[in-house]
Amino acid sequence: MPSTTLPFTSTPMDQVRLNLIHYNLWNNVTAHAHGPHAYLSGHPREKLVSTDPDEIRKEWIVPRLLKDEKLSVQEINEWFETIEKDEGARPARLIIGIINDDGTVVYYFIHDGIVKPRQN
Incomplete structure:
Protein backbone atom coordinates (compact mmCIF):
# COMPACT_ATOMS: atom_id res chain seq x y z
CA MET A 1 0.00 0.00 0.00
CA PRO A 2 1.63 3.32 -1.04
CA SER A 3 2.19 5.98 1.60
CA THR A 4 0.55 9.38 1.18
CA THR A 5 3.15 11.16 3.31
CA LEU A 6 6.88 11.49 3.06
CA PRO A 7 9.10 9.44 5.39
CA PHE A 8 9.31 10.83 8.93
CA THR A 9 12.46 12.41 10.29
CA SER A 10 12.85 14.48 13.44
CA THR A 11 13.61 17.79 11.75
CA PRO A 12 11.52 20.83 12.75
CA MET A 13 10.07 20.87 9.23
CA ASP A 14 8.80 17.28 9.59
CA GLN A 15 7.50 17.80 13.13
CA VAL A 16 5.38 20.78 12.07
CA ARG A 17 4.31 19.06 8.83
CA LEU A 18 3.07 15.99 10.69
CA ASN A 19 1.32 18.15 13.30
CA LEU A 20 -0.52 20.03 10.55
CA ILE A 21 -1.52 16.83 8.73
CA HIS A 22 -2.46 14.54 11.61
CA GLY A 42 -0.94 23.97 2.93
CA HIS A 43 -4.69 24.44 3.23
CA PRO A 44 -6.41 24.37 6.63
CA ARG A 45 -9.65 22.45 6.97
CA GLU A 46 -11.54 25.58 7.99
CA LYS A 47 -10.96 29.32 8.32
CA LEU A 48 -8.24 30.12 10.84
CA VAL A 49 -9.75 33.47 11.83
CA SER A 50 -13.41 34.46 11.69
CA THR A 51 -12.54 37.53 9.57
CA ASP A 52 -10.87 35.43 6.84
CA PRO A 53 -12.65 35.17 3.49
CA ASP A 54 -15.07 32.26 3.12
CA GLU A 55 -12.88 30.27 0.73
CA ILE A 56 -10.02 28.39 2.34
CA ARG A 57 -6.78 29.83 1.04
CA LYS A 58 -3.22 28.62 1.03
CA GLU A 59 -1.22 29.39 4.16
CA TRP A 60 2.56 29.48 4.67
CA ILE A 61 4.18 28.10 7.82
CA VAL A 62 7.76 28.60 9.03
CA PRO A 63 8.92 25.94 11.53
CA ARG A 64 11.17 27.05 14.40
CA LEU A 65 12.51 25.46 17.57
CA LEU A 66 11.81 27.36 20.79
CA LYS A 67 15.51 27.17 21.64
CA ASP A 68 16.55 28.79 18.32
CA GLU A 69 18.05 32.25 18.47
CA LYS A 70 15.79 35.28 18.56
CA LEU A 71 14.01 36.37 15.40
CA SER A 72 14.98 39.58 13.66
CA VAL A 73 12.81 41.82 11.51
CA GLN A 74 15.27 41.19 8.67
CA GLU A 75 14.82 37.40 8.93
CA ILE A 76 11.02 37.72 8.95
CA ASN A 77 11.19 40.00 5.89
CA GLU A 78 13.40 37.43 4.12
CA TRP A 79 10.68 34.79 4.66
CA PHE A 80 8.10 37.06 3.01
CA GLU A 81 10.50 37.80 0.13
CA THR A 82 11.31 34.10 -0.41
CA ILE A 83 7.62 33.16 -0.52
CA GLU A 84 6.91 36.09 -2.87
CA LYS A 85 9.68 34.93 -5.20
CA ASP A 86 8.43 31.32 -5.17
CA GLU A 87 4.68 31.96 -5.31
CA GLY A 88 4.57 35.13 -7.43
CA ALA A 89 2.78 37.18 -4.76
CA ARG A 90 3.73 38.41 -1.33
CA PRO A 91 1.50 36.86 1.35
CA ALA A 92 -0.40 39.13 3.74
CA ARG A 93 0.60 36.86 6.61
CA LEU A 94 2.52 33.75 7.43
CA ILE A 95 2.40 31.42 10.40
CA ILE A 96 5.33 30.53 12.60
CA GLY A 97 5.17 27.04 14.10
CA ILE A 98 7.23 27.03 17.29
CA ILE A 99 8.25 23.60 18.61
CA ASN A 100 8.77 23.26 22.37
CA ASP A 101 11.29 20.84 23.90
CA ASP A 102 8.46 18.35 24.61
CA GLY A 103 7.33 18.32 20.96
CA THR A 104 4.34 20.63 21.43
CA VAL A 105 3.77 22.94 18.45
CA VAL A 106 2.26 26.41 18.93
CA TYR A 107 1.29 28.59 15.98
CA TYR A 108 1.37 32.40 15.72
CA PHE A 109 0.45 34.71 12.86
CA ILE A 110 3.06 37.15 11.55
CA HIS A 111 1.48 39.84 9.37
CA ASP A 112 3.25 41.77 6.63
CA GLY A 113 2.77 45.28 7.98
CA ILE A 114 0.17 46.75 10.29
CA VAL A 115 -3.17 45.00 10.68
CA LYS A 116 -6.26 46.65 12.12
CA PRO A 117 -7.30 44.90 15.35
CA ARG A 118 -10.48 42.86 15.10
CA GLN A 119 -13.60 44.05 16.87
CA ASN A 120 -15.30 41.77 19.40
Whole structure:
Protein backbone atom coordinates (compact mmCIF):
# COMPACT_ATOMS: atom_id res chain seq x y z
CA MET A 1 0.00 0.00 0.00
CA PRO A 2 1.63 3.32 -1.04
CA SER A 3 2.19 5.98 1.60
CA THR A 4 0.55 9.38 1.18
CA THR A 5 3.15 11.16 3.31
CA LEU A 6 6.88 11.49 3.06
CA PRO A 7 9.10 9.44 5.39
CA PHE A 8 9.31 10.83 8.93
CA THR A 9 12.46 12.41 10.29
CA SER A 10 12.85 14.48 13.44
CA THR A 11 13.61 17.79 11.75
CA PRO A 12 11.52 20.83 12.75
CA MET A 13 10.07 20.87 9.23
CA ASP A 14 8.80 17.28 9.59
CA GLN A 15 7.50 17.80 13.13
CA VAL A 16 5.38 20.78 12.07
CA ARG A 17 4.31 19.06 8.83
CA LEU A 18 3.07 15.99 10.69
CA ASN A 19 1.32 18.15 13.30
CA LEU A 20 -0.52 20.03 10.55
CA ILE A 21 -1.52 16.83 8.73
CA HIS A 22 -2.46 14.54 11.61
CA TYR A 23 -3.51 16.86 14.44
CA ASN A 24 -4.86 19.94 12.65
CA LEU A 25 -6.08 17.97 9.59
CA TRP A 26 -4.63 20.29 6.94
CA ASN A 27 -4.59 19.30 3.26
CA ASN A 28 -1.87 19.53 0.61
CA VAL A 29 0.92 20.23 3.11
CA THR A 30 4.10 20.70 1.08
CA ALA A 31 7.68 21.36 2.15
CA HIS A 32 9.68 24.06 0.36
CA ALA A 33 13.42 24.08 1.12
CA HIS A 34 15.37 27.11 -0.07
CA GLY A 35 18.60 27.23 1.89
CA PRO A 36 18.04 28.82 5.28
CA HIS A 37 14.47 29.80 4.32
CA ALA A 38 12.63 26.50 4.52
CA TYR A 39 8.87 26.70 4.91
CA LEU A 40 5.66 24.71 4.47
CA SER A 41 2.48 25.52 2.61
CA GLY A 42 -0.94 23.97 2.93
CA HIS A 43 -4.69 24.44 3.23
CA PRO A 44 -6.41 24.37 6.63
CA ARG A 45 -9.65 22.45 6.97
CA GLU A 46 -11.54 25.58 7.99
CA LYS A 47 -10.96 29.32 8.32
CA LEU A 48 -8.24 30.12 10.84
CA VAL A 49 -9.75 33.47 11.83
CA SER A 50 -13.41 34.46 11.69
CA THR A 51 -12.54 37.53 9.57
CA ASP A 52 -10.87 35.43 6.84
CA PRO A 53 -12.65 35.17 3.49
CA ASP A 54 -15.07 32.26 3.12
CA GLU A 55 -12.88 30.27 0.73
CA ILE A 56 -10.02 28.39 2.34
CA ARG A 57 -6.78 29.83 1.04
CA LYS A 58 -3.22 28.62 1.03
CA GLU A 59 -1.22 29.39 4.16
CA TRP A 60 2.56 29.48 4.67
CA ILE A 61 4.18 28.10 7.82
CA VAL A 62 7.76 28.60 9.03
CA PRO A 63 8.92 25.94 11.53
CA ARG A 64 11.17 27.05 14.40
CA LEU A 65 12.51 25.46 17.57
CA LEU A 66 11.81 27.36 20.79
CA LYS A 67 15.51 27.17 21.64
CA ASP A 68 16.55 28.79 18.32
CA GLU A 69 18.05 32.25 18.47
CA LYS A 70 15.79 35.28 18.56
CA LEU A 71 14.01 36.37 15.40
CA SER A 72 14.98 39.58 13.66
CA VAL A 73 12.81 41.82 11.51
CA GLN A 74 15.27 41.19 8.67
CA GLU A 75 14.82 37.40 8.93
CA ILE A 76 11.02 37.72 8.95
CA ASN A 77 11.19 40.00 5.89
CA GLU A 78 13.40 37.43 4.12
CA TRP A 79 10.68 34.79 4.66
CA PHE A 80 8.10 37.06 3.01
CA GLU A 81 10.50 37.80 0.13
CA THR A 82 11.31 34.10 -0.41
CA ILE A 83 7.62 33.16 -0.52
CA GLU A 84 6.91 36.09 -2.87
CA LYS A 85 9.68 34.93 -5.20
CA ASP A 86 8.43 31.32 -5.17
CA GLU A 87 4.68 31.96 -5.31
CA GLY A 88 4.57 35.13 -7.43
CA ALA A 89 2.78 37.18 -4.76
CA ARG A 90 3.73 38.41 -1.33
CA PRO A 91 1.50 36.86 1.35
CA ALA A 92 -0.40 39.13 3.74
CA ARG A 93 0.60 36.86 6.61
CA LEU A 94 2.52 33.75 7.43
CA ILE A 95 2.40 31.42 10.40
CA ILE A 96 5.33 30.53 12.60
CA GLY A 97 5.17 27.04 14.10
CA ILE A 98 7.23 27.03 17.29
CA ILE A 99 8.25 23.60 18.61
CA ASN A 100 8.77 23.26 22.37
CA ASP A 101 11.29 20.84 23.90
CA ASP A 102 8.46 18.35 24.61
CA GLY A 103 7.33 18.32 20.96
CA THR A 104 4.34 20.63 21.43
CA VAL A 105 3.77 22.94 18.45
CA VAL A 106 2.26 26.41 18.93
CA TYR A 107 1.29 28.59 15.98
CA TYR A 108 1.37 32.40 15.72
CA PHE A 109 0.45 34.71 12.86
CA ILE A 110 3.06 37.15 11.55
CA HIS A 111 1.48 39.84 9.37
CA ASP A 112 3.25 41.77 6.63
CA GLY A 113 2.77 45.28 7.98
CA ILE A 114 0.17 46.75 10.29
CA VAL A 115 -3.17 45.00 10.68
CA LYS A 116 -6.26 46.65 12.12
CA PRO A 117 -7.30 44.90 15.35
CA ARG A 118 -10.48 42.86 15.10
CA GLN A 119 -13.60 44.05 16.87
CA ASN A 120 -15.30 41.77 19.40
